[in-house]
Amino acid sequence: MSTRSTGAQQAMTGNRTGLQTSPELAEELIDGANNSTPSSDGGAEDIAEYRGDYIVEGFPIGSMPTMPASEEAEADEEATGMAVLLDKLSERLAFERTGTRLYEALLNKCEMLGVQTPGPTLDEIAHIGSEELEHFLMINRAIEEIGGDPTVQSPCADMAGVASMGIMQVLTDPRSSMAQCLQAMLMAELTDNAGWELLIKLADNLGYDEMKTEFETALSHEEEHLLQVRTWLSECVLDSAQV
Amino acid sequence: MTLDIFKEKGTPLDKQLFTWREMVQAPTSKLDDDAFTRVRIILMNGLESEALRFSHATARMMNGEMRLPLAKIRRVEQHQQTMVNWLLPADLSPLETTIAFEQVAIEVTASVALREPNDYLAQVYRFGLLEDFDHLYRFSALMDRVMGADANNIIQNYSDIMPGRPTMVEHRAPEDDLRNYYVSADADPLTKLHAITITASENQTHDYYMTIGPMFADPIARQLYAEIASIEEQHVTQYESMIDPNESPLEKWLLHEAMEVYNYYGCMEYETNPRIKQIWERFCDYELGHLQMVMELFKQIENRDPAEILPQTLPEPIDYQSHRQFVRETLTNEVDLRAAGTQFINKDDEAEQAPLSIAYRDQMNSEGSPSEIVAAGYTWMPGTELVEKKSAFSKGASA
Numbered sequence: 001m002s003t004r005s006t007g008a009q010q011a012m013t014g015n016r017t018g019l020q021t022s023p024e025l026a027e028e029l030i031d032g033a034n035n036s037t038p039s040s041d042g043g044a045e046d047i048a049e050y051r052g053d054y055i056v057e058g059f060p061i062g063s064m065p066t067m068p069a070s071e072e073a074e075a076d077e078e079a080t081g082m083a084v085l086l087d088k089l090s091e092r093l094a095f096e097r098t099g100t101r102l103y104e105a106l107l108n109k110c111e112m113l114g115v116q117t118p119g120p121t122l123d124e125i126a127h128i129g130s131e132e133l134e135h136f137l138m139i140n141r142a143i144e145e146i147g148g149d150p151t152v153q154s155p156c157a158d159m160a161g162v163a164s165m166g167i168m169q170v171l172t173d174p175r176s177s178m179a180q181c182l183q184a185m186l187m188a189e190l191t192d193n194a195g196w197e198l199l200i201k202l203a204d205n206l207g208y209d210e211m212k213t214e215f216e217t218a219l220s221h222e223e224e225h226l227l228q229v230r231t232w233l234s235e236c237v238l239d240s241a242q243v
Numbered sequence: 244m245t246l247d248i249f250k251e252k253g254t255p256l257d258k259q260l261f262t263w264r265e266m267v268q269a270p271t272s273k274l275d276d277d278a279f280t281r282v283r284i285i286l287m288n289g290l291e292s293e294a295l296r297f298s299h300a301t302a303r304m305m306n307g308e309m310r311l312p313l314a315k316i317r318r319v320e321q322h323q324q325t326m327v328n329w330l331l332p333a334d335l336s337p338l339e340t341t342i343a344f345e346q347v348a349i350e351v352t353a354s355v356a357l358r359e360p361n362d363y364l365a366q367v368y369r370f371g372l373l374e375d376f377d378h379l380y381r382f383s384a385l386m387d388r389v390m391g392a393d394a395n396n397i398i399q400n401y402s403d404i405m406p407g408r409p410t411m412v413e414h415r416a417p418e419d420d421l422r423n424y425y426v427s428a429d430a431d432p433l434t435k436l437h438a439i440t441i442t443a444s445e446n447q448t449h450d451y452y453m454t455i456g457p458m459f460a461d462p463i464a465r466q467l468y469a470e471i472a473s474i475e476e477q478h479v480t481q482y483e484s485m486i487d488p489n490e491s492p493l494e495k496w497l498l499h500e501a502m503e504v505y506n507y508y509g510c511m512e513y514e515t516n517p518r519i520k521q522i523w524e525r526f527c528d529y530e531l532g533h534l535q536m537v538m539e540l541f542k543q544i545e546n547r548d549p550a551e552i553l554p555q556t557l558p559e560p561i562d563y564q565s566h567r568q569f570v571r572e573t574l575t576n577e578v579d580l581r582a583a584g585t586q587f588i589n590k591d592d593e594a595e596q597a598p599l600s601i602a603y604r605d606q607m608n609s610e611g612s613p614s615e616i617v618a619a620g621y622t623w624m625p626g627t628e629l630v631e632k633k634s635a636f637s638k639g640a641s642a
Contacts (some may be wrong), residue, residue, distance in 0.1 A: 054269065059332060064452025097629055098391035105389075106633050129636040136629060151625045155398040158274060161392065162334050168390060173460035 061155045063227030090154030096136035105171040118235035182233040189226040253531020270332035278399040279563040282339030292442030337455040342397040348375035353566035362433045377407030384618035403564040404623040410614035419582040427487040433558040439502045442482040449475035466613035500534040508535035509560025
């Protein structure tokens with residue numbers, strides 16, 4: 001016997017998270033809290049002080065792989081710049097790689113829900129996804145060309161992964177709507193655009209002209225992605241509000 | 244191993260003190276610490292978790308005089324577990340932690356299988372090893388295909404990422420998950436230490452998957468955790484059944500404490516991070532203190548000599564290094580083994596000799612196999628399969 005049910009069959013009880021769900025219970029709750037006394041003095045700033053104790057210990061998230069030691073100060077400076085560039089390249093690489101998977105999830109969602117108007121077509125999602133994949137491969141090559149290891153997870157790549165975990169959760173949740181997915185993708189695209197801008201500036205300052213030119217092409221793609229996602233989201237939300 | 248557990252008194256229980264601040268220290272680095280430091284942290288967390296589990300179960304079945312000493316030692320074990328587990332950093336995601344758990348299961352079980360003096364039990368360990376080995380491959384596929392990340396950033400090249408005994412055929416009826424147990428009076432002490440260690444480690448893995456499985460949004464991730472958590476439950480059933488049920492509760496407690504000393508000592512011997520090594524040294528001393536207390540209880544309550552149970556010096560510790568060649572040989576020779584009752588058979592004989600497992604497996608997989616779906620056509624490669632343009636978006640690729 002199948003125990004499967006569908007969303008449409010679920011009894012719609014409505015959202016129960018707010019005080020107005022049950023005004024009498026809410027009043028009791030508020031009265032109880034108002035008549036209680038904190039066990040200690042102070043405020044939220046006390047947490048910052050406690051956290052600060054750990055910050056000053058100075059343990060880092062991690063480091064870049066050890067670079068060969070150089071003999072001259074000039075070479076050291078170059079190595080420092082290179083390490084920062086590789087760290088940020090690794091971050092972009094991880095972001096574009098995950099971005100490819102995010103757009104795969106978005107494509108999957110769109111296929112299953114059916115193309116909605118307003119909203120992206122399957123071809124439009126596939127176009128952006130393929131560019132994310134190309135960007136990932138391009139950074140992979142760029143890292144190799146300057147002697148780096150593209151399989152390294154750098155500290156910035158790691159932190160970017162932590163920061164974007166929620167986006168993946170939204171995109172892969174079968175219950176999330178197209179508009180909710182687009183809202184999450186807007187976060188990704190805004191960050192991605194800023195990331196490419198910074199990378200171009202870094203490559204330029206370090207004298208990687210060819211890399212800079214390639215990255216400018218990638219940024220022009222990303223600007224299109226951002227515009228599209230922003231437009232789809234805006235149209236979806238306004239349409240759902242019937243305005 | 245030269246540690247004389249009868250002479251070394253360790254830290255007395257009343258000196259085993261903590262504060263919240265020193266219990267919660269700076270965690271290790273996911274990126275810079277050696278993968279085996281993480282392996283040791285996860286293993287020791289599992290052993291402390293077992294200490295609490297065993298202690299509670301015992302307290303519920305014992306008479307009054309055991310309750311207080313159990314509670315006293317249990318309180319310290321709770322804080323030891325916290326201090327150890329909190330060494331894992333927040334940037335180690337639940338899926339990355341899962342990858343690390345499977346590495347523990349592979350490398351620690353491989354070391355145990357190689358050193359186990361009982362041939363039958365060594366076979367049991369090799370049997371379980373090939374199943375956890377497969378789990379690493381399935382979770383790596385999930386990480387690549389859903390998260391767009393590379394499991395080798397966690398594995399650090401030490402362990403292979405490729406299919407083992409396919410998870411979908413690991414589902415067995417309970418009748419085929421129980422093993423013969425060692426007989427305490429005849430068994431080598433190392434056999435007992437191994438059995439408790441691996442049971443504890445697998446139990447922790449099961450509990451972890453049961454906790455984090457619902458945190459994933461993706462239905463394939465939720466199903467994969469459901470499926471592999473079920474195998475981990477089978478593994479706990481298998482490994483705990485190796486332990487002689489005729490040991491008295493105090494004898495079991497004595498062995499648990501000895502097992503903790505043995506493993507903290509092993510961690511001390513191998514640890515490469517000096518800050519973490521200090522924690523292993525401190526807790527080895529704490530466990531020696533616990534062991535002394537339980538030895539006294541054993542003498543008083545059971546009127547028996549702990550030397551009947553424990554060796555003078557502890558055996559060689561678990562070998563924290565890559566066991567690639569051993570695992571590959573085991574894979575080549577034993578991947579087609581299946582279980583029938585307490586024995587191991589070739590898969591060709593399973594229909595005849597283990598029909599209950601076949602029926603159970605067919606039922607569980609009848610609406611699809613998450614472990615097969617997630618890794619359909621998957622081969623791990625450096626930097627994820629997207630390096631080879633294996634995506635719905637690459638021209639000519641299957642979506």
